Amino acid sequence: AQRVTQPEKLLSVFKGAPVELKCNYSYSGSPELFWYVQYSRQRLQLLLRHISRESIKGFTADLNKGETSFHLKKPFAQEEDSAMYYCALNTGGFKTIFGAGTRLFVKA
């Protein structure tokens, strides 16, 4: 079955520290992977997608097909990065499968 796993419900780091939000997926074909973010009192929005290979707000994510992972990384966390982050998988159809989310809390 297609599934997205985000093992951490909560991740707390200090400002300036590196951050990595883990995402693993189960799908045997060629996946399309996304990270969505929801800031406090805002709507869910796309942060980045793996096919774009771009860095958004200092975040990057590399698709590792061998490990079936798509971890989100940032070298120096900022307080404004505090938010809920969702990893999502699309297998080519209309259905996007979301993980349960990780709440990132960046402490001053």
Place this chain on the structure above:
Amino acid sequence: GAGVSQSPRYKVAKRGQDVALRCDPISGHVSLFWYQQALGQGPEFLTYFQNEAQLDKSGLPSDRFFAERPEGSVSTLKIQRTQQEDSAVYLCASSIDSNQPQHFGDGTRLSIL
């Protein structure tokens, strides 16, 4: 408007009542998605429309759930004979087409008493 609009923002209903949730997508967006988000979980796919055609309704949890998009723009998600387990946030998203990033609304928080 500039984004996806959902109404109402909050809905409280008694068990057994019918409810209707509305989604107004971004103008020109062909694709429209409905999701159900339970507390502490990620959004779960319910159904997908391409214009007025409902191409995937595999995520609808029961035949009490019904969605329509008759003119290819505004969509309504209807839940009949609501149950307590229907309590959740219902999210609508639209995109230019199914392969493009989805733009989400603020959601409707449904509480069944």
